[in-house]
Structure formats: C-alpha cells, structure tokens
Amino acid sequence: MKSAVETLNPTRVRLTVEVPFEELKPSLDAAYKKINQQVSVPGFRKGKIPARIIDQRFGRGAVLEEAINDALPKFYTDAVNEGELKVLGQPEIDITEFNDNEELKFTAEVDIRPEIEIPDYTGIEVTVDAVEVSDEDIDKSVEQLRDRFATTTPVERAAADGDVIVVDLEAVVDGEVLEDGVAKGVTYTIGSGQLLDGIDEAVIGVEAGGTATFTSELKGGSAAGKQAEVKVDVTAVQARELPALDDEFAQLASEFDTLEELRADSVKRLERMKKYDQATQAQEKVLDALLELVEVPIPEKLLADEVETRKHNLEHHQFPTMGLDWDSFLEREGKSQEEYDAELESQAVKGIKTQFILDELVTRESLSVNQEELTEHLMRRAATSGMSPDQFAQAVVEGGQVPMLVGEVARGKALATVVEAAKVVDSNGEAVDLEDDEDETEGAETVEAVTAAAEDAPAEDTAAEDASTEDAAGSED
Template sequence: MKSAVETVGPTRAKLTVEVPFEELKPSLDAAYKRIAQQITIPGFRKGKVPPMIIDKQVGRGTVLDEAINNALPQFYVEALRENELEPLAQPEIDITKLEDNETLEFTAEVDVKPEIEVPDYEGLETTVDDVTVTEEDVAEQVQALRERFGSLKDVERASADKDFVTIDLVARQDGETVEGAEVSGMSYQVGRGGMLDGLDEALTGMSAGETTTFSSQLVGGDLIGQEVEVEVTVTGVKEQELPELDDDFAQTASEFDTVAELEADVRTRLERGKRLEQAAAARDAVLEKLLDLVEVPLPETMVTDELNARRQNIEQQLMQAGMTMEAYLDSEEQTIDEFEADLEKRVRDAVAAQFVLDTIAKKEQVGVDQQELTQHIMRRAQQSGQDPQEFANHMVEHNHIPDMVQEVVRGKALALLVESATVTDESGAVLDLKNLQADGSIGEPAVEGEGDAEGASESAEQDENATS
C-alpha cells in the first residue's frame, strides 16, 4: 500500500491511498464466505458455493463492494499512521479508481490536529488576587453553624424575615387550579427565596390563620413563565432560637474546646478554600497567557460540534432547573447575541487549550499509568454522583477510556506548564502551587516519584475546568 498526504488547510488533510489488489485478497475471500452463507444455490451446500458461481448469481461488483467496505477502515488507519496524522472527525472517503484484479485507489479528506509552534513556556509570569479572609467571612460561617444547631419554637405573632412558616399554597390560572402547583403543610423560611417571586413579600407580616393572594410566574411545569394567581395561607409561625456562641457550643458543634479554637479552624478552612480558588485562577491565567503567545488554527467543524453540545447542555440544565432561556439571560443581564458570542469565545479558547496542552504533553513525553487512570475515573464518578464501577463499565462499553486517558495527559501537561511559571499575588508573594494539596494546604516538597498519581488525577480535573 502506498499513501500520500496533501495539506488542504491548517486543520485539514487529504490522503490518497493506492492498494495493490493482492492486499485486498483476504477481504475478498472473507466476502465470498459471507455471501456463500447467505445464498442458496441448487446443487451446492450452504456456505460451499464457489466464487465463480457467486459472481454469476450475485455479481462480482457486489462482492467487491463488500470487500472494499470492510477493508477501507484498516487501509485508512494504516495511511494515518504512515503519515503521522491525528484525525479529529470521521473522514470523507471517495473511491477514485478500481481496476479488478489490479488496483484500488481512494482518497480520504479529514480534519486533523494542527501543527502548533508552542513558544518557550518556562518562566511565564502572571498575577492573581490575594487570599483574603475577613472577620465577616468567619462570622458568616460560624453563624451558619449556629443555625444548624438552632431550634424552632412556635410564636404568637406575625411572621418576619428568617422566621419559619408552615403554609398551604395553590396557584390558579383563569380560576382553575394549575396541576402540580398545589402544596399543603410545607415548611418555608421567610426571605430564603428561590420558590416563587413575591412569596417572601406576601408572607412577611402574616400571622397563623391568615390568607392572601399575589400574582407571580410559574418557574416549572408545562406553564413555566406564565402569570398565575397564588393563594397562600399561613398555618403556623416558628422562630429560630440559636445557641449562645460560647465554649459549650464549640464543644457541642465541633471537636474544639473553645470558641477561639473553633473560629481559628473556620479561618483556616476558608483560607484553604480560597487558596484552591486562587490556584484555579492561576491555572487559568497561565494557560491564557500562553494562548495569547501562540496562534492555534481551529477546525470549524469541531468548534461547531462543541458549540452545539454545550448549548444543548445549557438548555437541559435550564429545563431541569425550571428556567427558560429568556429568564436566564435576564438574570445574567445578557442579550442572546452576547450570550452566543461569549459561548463561542469560551469554546474556541477551550479547543485551542486542548491542542496546546496536547502539544506540550507530546514534547514532554507525558504518559499515564493504570493507577493514574483509575484514580481519575473514580474522581469523575464521584463528580457525577455515580457508582465508580458502573461509571468505569460505561466508559469501557462506550469506548471513552481514550478520552479519560487524554484528560489525565492534559492535566499533567497543565501541571507542568503552571509549575514552570512564576505566579505572584497582588502583594508580590510567589505562589507555591507545586506543593498545594487537595485540601488547600501547602505540603512539604514531595520526594521524587511520590504522589505523582494523585497529582495527575487532580491535574486532569483542573485541566477540564480550565479549558471549559
């Protein structure tokens, strides 16, 4: 087999493949055997019909078509390997020449990974925000902890913000009760929001036994977004009593003996969380810095497919949340044109980042071992809320393991890129990202070879976030 490649564009190539007929013979023999099993010819046992009889009864062209269709994928893959091409989509294949018993020639045009010249990425410099934890941040977390240990007591007064009320609620349109928009005995915290617009305002100041109506829009169901009249009746008002913030509370709510120790732990946890956010910002900033320095041609077919996939995913999430696209755009203060432009930019940046990270991984000879792959699959299963074994089986059955491997590879490439950069915060301090642990703490420098699998798995997740 001989093959030649023609560059059609920065991300598209055309292969011309010439196959001597003797290399097609195994596929021809297999085609004759399959057809012999499918036809019945008087005087011959099933499966024993000679090729010359099949040629007369079925036609030589039919046999050639079946043989070529079965052999083309193998010849195509061999041609890709010979010319070191990495396809990004299914090819467009045309048979350009077929001479029986002599030669087969076909062309395959396909989107391929572009050749990218990645500049020197050692010592890239970027800046991110400081890690700042205020007294208000600590107080907010401690208050949330007190609310978890709070108790409710009935009160004989009108409801106020933060009170818990028991309500009966029904929505009607044109005097008819809307199906699925009727609840009874539901507990609701005044001021919490997220249920029906106008509900908090209606409940504030109501006492047990009182009923009121207000206009709102449904946020779910077949009538989502439509105007309805809502009748709400308060059947009970409860006030939340919070425990005193003292050492006894610290001992009850945590493993600490004093409030000071509890608050110190809260501060530490907040700092670690913000440090992880800072690290994510650093990864984004370093990758963006590199993308600004390199020109990455993008295959439009791949960009379009990714755009459609992300758009569909957003629509599904909005549907599950009971929100229309119009309501979502209003909440984001975006027009549809601004939304589409922003989505396309993010998709193009993500695709470009994948190509750049793949190039770095190839240059640095980044590999993946079984432990790294297993840990990454388990992490992805946890993220999706699935059983790890079921998730792994699904990945194998649908041939997604190569995608998982690529995610780990890109994660490790991104980790190398970030570790080679100099990232400072606004105060001028250099960030120690190499020794950042999964909980946000800074660990001791690892002995060479230790912790690589865990780091690769975490980096794969970070890469996915950074490139999306």
C-alpha cells in the first residue's frame, strides 16, 4: 500500500491511497466466507459453496463490494498512521479507481488536530476578588441556618407573605382537568417561588377553607408550556416562627455552646468557600488569558458537530425537564435564534480551543494521571451526577468513558501548571497564594465547564488521554 498526504488547510487533509489487489485477498476471502453463511444453493451444504458458484449465482461484484467495505477501514487507518496524523471525526472516502484484479485507489478527506505553538505564558497576570467576610455575610449565613429551624403554628387569619399554607391544586387546560394536574395536600411557603407563577398573589388574603384561581404557564407534565387555569383550595394557614438568636439556638442548630462560637465558625466556613471561589476565578481568568495568547485554527466540521450536539442536548434533554421549546426558551433569554446560535458557536469555539491548547500542554509538560487522581475526579463527578461512586464508575467503564475522564484530569493539571506560573493578585493588590489548595485536580472542573459537550463531538484519542499512566489505564479492567 502507498499513501500520500495533501494539506488542504491547517485543519484538513486529503489522503490518496493506492492498494495492490493482492493486499485485498484476506478481505476477499472473508467476503466469500460471509456470503457462504448467508445464502443457500441447492446441492451444496451451507458454508461449503465454492467461490465460482457464488460468482455465478450472486455476481463477483457483490463479493468485491463486501471485500472493499471490509478492507477500507484498515487501509485508511494504516494511511493515517503512516502519515502520523491526529485525525478528528469520520473521513469522507471516495473510491477513485477499482476494477477486478486491479489496483484499488481511493481518497479520504478528514479534519486533523492543528499544530499549535504555545508561547511563553509565565507573564500572565490576573486580578481576583479578595477573600473578605463581612458582618452582612455572617448574618445571612446564620439567618439561613435559623430559617431551617423555623416552626409553624396554625392561625385563624388570612394568609400573608412568608406563611406556610396547605393547598389542593387543580389545573384546567382547554376546559378539561388534566389527569396529572391535580395535587392534594401540598405544603407551600408563600414567597418561596417553588410552585407555579401567580400562586403567591392568588393566595395572599385567603383564609383556610377559601378558594382562589389564577392563570399560569405549566412548567412540566403532559401540558408543559401551556397556559392553565389553576384552582387552589387553601386548607390550612400556618405562621412561621423563627427561633431566637441566642445560645440556646446555637446548641440546637450546631455543636457549639454559644452564639458567638457559632458565628466564629461561620466566618471560617465562609472564608473557605470564598477561597474556593477565588481559586476557581483565578483558573477561569488565567484560562481566558491563555486563550488570548494562542492562535488556534478551528476545524469547520468539528465546530458544526459541536454546535449541533449542544443544541441537541438542549432541545432533547433540558427543554423537556423545563417545559420549554425553542420559542419559549428564546423568549425567556430575550434573544433571537440568530443571536443565540452565534452565542452557542462562540462557546463551542472556546471549548474546542481550550481542549486543543491544554492537550498540547499535557504533551509538552509530560503530564500524567495516576489512579488516585482519577478516582478523586470520578468521586467528584459521581457526586454531581446524583449517582453513587460505584454506579458512576460502572457506567463510565461500560460506556468506554475512562479515557474521557483521564483527559479531563490531565487538562485540569495542565491548567494548574499555567495558573501556578501566573501572577495572581486580589482586588486589594495582595498576592494570592493558591499552592495551599488541597485538590490539585480542581482545574478539571473549570475545564469541564468550558468544554461541556465536547466529549460528544467526534474526536480522536487526545494527547491528554494518551498521557495516562498504566495505573489509570488499568482502571478499565
């Protein structure tokens, strides 16, 4: 086999491949064997039909077509390996010349990962928010805890904002009560916004035993997105009572004996949260600065596939849970379809560019992923997925997604390398030390957020995935 590579642009090549007929023999033999198992000819046992009889009965052309379909993937892969190409997605193959007992010639056009030059990034400087815990922050934190320990007392008066009510609901669309639009004994805190739009205004001023109606757009169920007339029967009104802010409350709500100790602990917890947010902000800003430094040509087909994948996920996975369609979604966002498509394309470009650059850094810095890092990342992903670690790990292995997770961790480590080299100061002008961060793979979360859906787009095994150690790769077993 001979092959040649023609560069069409920085992200696309055309392979020209010539295969001597004798190299097709294994596929030709396999084609005869396959057809033998599929057809019956009187006078011959199944699987024992001579090749000349198959040619006579079914045509030599059918055999040759089967052989070429079998052989093309191998010859294409051999040509890719010979050209040392990092291909993306599926090729467009065109058989340019082939006759029986003659040479097979074909071309394959395919996107490739572009060559990237990463300049010196040690001069990157970013400013992040300072870690400051105000009295207002502490008060809000304590109030949230206090709210969790609120009690309710039945009252004989009209419902007011902040009260807890028990209601029966009935939704009517086009004059008919929905089968899934009836709910009994629903407990609701007025003003929480956790039920239908319009219910707060409808029930305020209604006493137990009273009824109100309002119009609202249904967010889920069989009539999601439709306007419904909703009848609400108030069966009980309860006033919420917050516990007094004193030492007794501290003992009730925490392991501390005094309110002062509880507030002091809130300060420590809020500082930890703000430091985590600060580290995430640093990663995001350093990544944006790195993207500005590097020119990356984007493969057109890969970009189109990525945009389509993101739109498909939105339409088929997110819209149904939110009770939306494209019209209602765009109305909510306040954008036209063209404006949203442009925004989606910009996000996709950033995601692809991020993945390319960080994969290049993984290779350049010889970064690898060990079993402990992979397990830690898997545990974090499991927590956000709502699955147990064992369930998530099983789903990852069965879906062949271990290399994807390895890639996420490796890219996170590449980003951490750049962040470590950058100058990070807070809004007060003080240098920020991020080396105390206990989780050195946290950057994977930032990368994952930027490259969301990229794993669904067609791509080759990335350099980051190849950088996995034997331990990490062994987790597939």
